[in-house]
Amino acid sequence: MLPRAAEGSALTLGGVAQVDQAGGGPKGPLTGIRVIEFSQVVAGPSCGRVLAELGADVIKVEPPEGEPYRNTGTVVPNEGKRFQSLNLGKRSIVIDLSKPEGQAVVQRIAKTADVLLINYRHGVADRLGIGYETLSNLNPRLIYCRITGFGVRSAAATLPATDPMMQAYSGLMVAGSKVDEDGLPEGVSATAIADYTAGFGSAIAICAALYARHETGRGQLINSSLLRAALTVQDTNVMREPVYDATQRDPMVEALDAIRARGGTYREMIDTRQGMRSRTMSLRFYSGAYQASDGVVMLGALTPNSRAAARRVLGVKDDPTEGPVEDASAAEHVAALHRLHKYIADTIRSNTVRHWVDALQEGGCPAAPVNFPETMSEDPIVLAEGLMVDVVNETTGPQRVVAPLFEMSDTPTAVHRASPPLGGHTRDVLLSSGFSEQEIAALLAKGTVNARF
Secondary structure (H helix, E strand, C coil): CCCCCCCCCCCCCCCCEECCCCCCCCCCCCCCCEEEEECCCCHHHHHHHHHHHCCCEEEEEECCCCCHHHHCCEEECCEEHHHHHHCCCCEEEEECCCCHHHHHHHHHHHCCCCEEEECCCCCHHHHCCCCHHHHHHHCCCCEEEEEECCCCCCCCCCCCCCHHHHHHHHCHHHCCCCECCCCCECCCCCCCHHHHHHHHHHHHHHHHHHHHHHHHCCCCEEEEEHHHHHHHCCHHHHCCCHHHHHHCHHHHHHHHHHHHHCCCCHHHHHHHHHHHCHHHHHHHHCCCEEECCCCEEEECCCCHHHHHHHHHHHCCCCCCCCCCCCCCCCHHHHHHHHHHHHHHHHHHHCCCHHHHHHHHHHHCCCEEECCCHHHHHHCHHHHHCCCEEEEEECCCEEEEEECCCCCCCCCCCCCCCCCCCCCCCHHHHHHHCCCCHHHHHHHHHHCCEECCC
């Protein structure tokens, strides 16, 4: 049985992990690893955040105006809420890469780095003098991770790319079959799925490359892309399997091509795709959302046993998908599926979310209420698991942020500090990279670097 939310709306601190902003306590597994991050928006910053939570010293290199997300949904100037979340635990240095002197500063800092992370458009790094060939020659132990849009080999390699654009190109946007009031596609999620998948995957690759370097003594180049990430999360839809494809995928593609050729609409194509996928419709009946009397219940039955449990709890007596189906597209079979769906919907609508979640869970079928993200910082399970962390942002004050993605017993992960102010660590980073006070003063005077005093 899922626990009930606490009474009232007051924010409670019980179960909230506390950050050690002084840097004390046990060290994370990447303590001592220096990461130079050239990133913007989501993919690169999300990767850097994971590395920072593992204990790495992640130094975010920003242009004089700050990276674009600083002023997206701003709390105060240069401090957007999205930026603050994606850049927890990092330090910030401002370098003007449009100046040769700025490029020289980066090249010098790179000699002290273990990892360089960049998600600029392919080709930009080379033009700025911070490409892989240049920096790996200066530091052969450097692990250089670049996240691009389409990759680095095709004719599209240098094109700009964003998560919504890649959801569209990769087919991911079609996955949820969402159509707006004009019959046009909606994104599969408001969350930047391709961005986050590329970012988290790149963090895994960087850790693997650090392990390999321990064995070989050499750094290496890591390539990731939003396209690669978007395909990865759709694996079975993109995968080719001749036996299945002959009866399912190939006829569907032919039908879609025919609709497109005669100028049919997107809504028509989606309806056709959905109809031809009716073979799996009953699986969605037991892993889908339903309106209850006071909210929405999500069923999560993904196995035969849990689907059988759902049938028992819901009183389903006649499921047309039990046993072999000769023709999944036959009108009689499709009509039976629709009757089943209506029965389940009407049954769940007859009682409360709490009733059905408890009954389904106790009966062996995973189920949960559909919650709103704005309420999750107060959720009793979230608090009991320590999934929120209290930090103090130097500019905007106290915050509650999401804890690291995972825990480790001996080398713990942590949110080591709030997101950095723009240029808040320029002087410290330069000093630790071997620059003298006189050199730093000259760079500041020329506007090559900026620092917050």
